[in-house]
Amino acid sequence: KLFEISGHKFEDVNGDDGTPGHTSDDKAWAGVTIFIDANNNQTLDLGELSTTTDANGFWQFTGLDASYAGDKVYEVLPGGSVQTLGQAGYTITGTSGTNQDDLDFANFKLFEISGHKFEDVNGDDGTPGHTSDDKAWAGVTIFIDANNNQTLDLGELSTTTDANGFWQFTGLDASYAGDKVYEVLPGGSVQTLGQAGYTITGTS
Incomplete structure (x- = not known):
C-alpha cells in the first residue's frame, strides 16, 4: 500500500525548539522547499522530489512506495536563518500503508543590533537621549x-564605531538573548547615555 509523509515548517521565534520540538511561540513559514534526498547528500538535486510549504507551513x-524506504527528508535552509528543529532530517520508514506525520522543521531568523556613539557636547543626553548638539564619535569599541x-x-564580540559613530552586529542568533551591549569608556570622558547597557531581546 502506498503511503504519505507530512509535516510543518515553523519560524522558531524564541529559538527554543531544539529540545522540546514545536512550541507555542512558533509561526507558520510559507514558501520553504522540502525535499526527499534520494542520494543522501543533503542537497536538493535534479530529479529529486520536492515541494514547498503552504500558507500554514x-x-x-x-503516493510513495517502498523504493523511498531509508531516504531522508530535509529542508532547503532559508537564507539568514539557523535550523533549530529537524537538522538531521527525517528517515522514511517506507512501511506499507503507514503514513508519517509531524515531520516538522523550525528555523530561527538571524537578527542584527545597531546604534550610534556620540560626543554629548552639552552634557544633556541623560534624560532625553540623543540631542541636536551631539557629534559623531568614531573609533569607540562597542561589545x-x-x-x-x-x-x-577575550572571545567576546566587539566592533568599533565608524566615522558617523555607527556600530552594528549582524548574524546574531538566539544564544545572544539576554546579553548586554556596552561601550569601552573612552579615556577622559564620562558616559551620559547608555550607562546601563542595552539588553538583547534575541527574537527571531
Whole structure:
C-alpha cells in the first residue's frame, strides 16, 4: 500500500525548539522547499522530489512506495536563518500503508543590533537621549558582554564605531538573548547615555 509523509515548517521565534520540538511561540513559514534526498547528500538535486510549504507551513508527499524506504527528508535552509528543529532530517520508514506525520522543521531568523556613539557636547543626553548638539564619535569599541561583567573579555564580540559613530552586529542568533551591549569608556570622558547597557531581546 502506498503511503504519505507530512509535516510543518515553523519560524522558531524564541529559538527554543531544539529540545522540546514545536512550541507555542512558533509561526507558520510559507514558501520553504522540502525535499526527499534520494542520494543522501543533503542537497536538493535534479530529479529529486520536492515541494514547498503552504500558507500554514504545511508540506506533504503522497503516493510513495517502498523504493523511498531509508531516504531522508530535509529542508532547503532559508537564507539568514539557523535550523533549530529537524537538522538531521527525517528517515522514511517506507512501511506499507503507514503514513508519517509531524515531520516538522523550525528555523530561527538571524537578527542584527545597531546604534550610534556620540560626543554629548552639552552634557544633556541623560534624560532625553540623543540631542541636536551631539557629534559623531568614531573609533569607540562597542561589545556584547557574554559573561555579564561589563568588561570586554577575550572571545567576546566587539566592533568599533565608524566615522558617523555607527556600530552594528549582524548574524546574531538566539544564544545572544539576554546579553548586554556596552561601550569601552573612552579615556577622559564620562558616559551620559547608555550607562546601563542595552539588553538583547534575541527574537527571531
